[in-house]
Amino acid sequence: MRGYVTGIAGSTNDQFGGSGGIEFGTEKWLFWANGGGQRASDYNTPLGTIQNSFSRYGNASGGLGYFADKGFLSLGYTADRRNYGIPFDSDEADAEKVRLNPRRDSLQFRGGFRDLSGPLSSGNFTLQYNNYRHDEIELPDEEIGTQFKNKTFLYRAVFDQQRSGRFSGSFGVSGLYRDFKSIGEEALAPPTTQNNFAAFGLQTIDFEKFAVQFGGRVEHNGYTPDGLRDRSFTGFSGSAGIRVGLSASNVFVANYTHSYRAPALEELYNNGPHPGNLTFEIGNPNLARERGDGIDLSLRHNSGRVRAEANFFYYKIKDFVYLAPTGNIEDGLIEADYSQGDSRFTGTELRFDAGLTKNIWLLSSLDYVNAELTNTSTPLPRIPPLRARVGFEAFAKGFRINPEVVMARDQERTFTTEERTAGYATVNLNASYTYTQKHYAHIFSVNAFNLNDKLYRNHLSFIKEFAPEIGRGIRFVYTLRFF
DSSP states (O other): OEEEEEEEEEESSOEEEEEEEEEEEOSSEEEEEEEEEEEEOSOEETTEEOTTOOEEEEEEEEEEEEEOSSEEEEEEEEEEEEEEEEOOOTTOTTOOOEEEOOEEEEEEEEEEEOOOSSSEEEEEEEEEEEEEEEEEEETTTTEEEEEEEEEEEEEEEEEEEOOBTTEEEEEEEEEEEEEEEEEETTOSSOOEEEEEEEEEEEEEEEOSSEEEEEEEEEEEEEEEETTSOOEEEEEEEEEEEEEEEOSSSEEEEEEEEEEEEOOOHHHHHOEEEETTTTEEEEOOTTOOOEEEEEEEEEEEEEOSSEEEEEEEEEEEEEEEEEEEEEEEEETTEEEEEEEEEEEEEEEEEEEEEEESSSSEEEEEEEEEEEEEETTTTEEOSSOOOOEEEEEEEEEETTEEEEEEEEEEOOBOOOOTTOOOBOOEEEEEEEEEEEEEOSSEEEEEEEEEEOTTOOOOOOTTOTTTTTOOOOOSEEEEEEEEEEO
């Protein structure tokens, strides 16, 4: 039998919660159950409390599985309940105050086979039904303004081929049926059904010093909205890559990707207030599909005391869909259009870790994205700035401590309706102590964040002007694991 119990307590920015789980079975049968919850009050910043930023959530899941020598079957259920407020600008006298209460129930069936001797070595099958809904509840009268209902049925089957010499691979199909409804005077989109189907395959040719991998996916999406014209999209995505072992410690990886993406239901048909996004979204039912081409290059090193990785990517995406603020305010929310244009993305991700001693490591990382509309050289909206992280990790006799500094440069490459976001640096500390016995382990953890109580804003947030990021806080966690 295996299980765990976790308790969470916070200070400065109040947060309390807990979770637990258990797993036991026989040689072929397995039963599991777990659940948890958390509640947080309105969070504090150096400027004060952000009103209506509270959150509550609880979840529970369980299931039963049968595992034979060459196959398995399992059935699981998950329930998720949440309740959270939408921050508002307290300087606006007529600002709308809303809370949301998302609820999701999910039923999943899985099955599969393995260790066969024919052309297929294994296979996995998944069927899943999700029933999601939430209400937009207007405060303080607790009146329901708009209701959202989203039911989806998903299926997926993946088969692994029997390895033959240097060749191995897999193939499969997947799809979904979605029934979306938005009900109320401010319904966000018309009732719409979506049908999706895809077939895909992946092949690998493994040589002694390098491997070649290529794959493809054909996908169809069809939308049927009430009162608007139907849309249908079919396209192909494919990729090819090579992995070369330069030495025992170094690997080079290169990939080329041709991508296709159909516009989402929300991008096509939304036309109304979306408090969950804090925007008044205006979709475009005439959007075309996205098509892109790009390369990814990666160099990785691992020599025991040094771990390093350098990644670079370059993508050109034709008819890229983006949500662009117009600069107007509608129903107290930031108005934003789903627009489309040819774009270019360039970026890098770097990581360097070094063992200074047997028990002390230097950890560092950096990432940067540069993205713009190619026809006008206009930066795309909501692109993160240059970011870096530097810290240490020390561990000995069950103790682990990880102080770090997270830094971001100011973002001055902004869309025409965006404001500059200032750079920042925050100091965090993670520490834990694990006490282990034969059949159980006690884990005591502390997470101290933004210790310098820095006032900073997230460039990706639509409401960064009146809702900066969370201030100084400390969270304590106790976990009991038994096995």
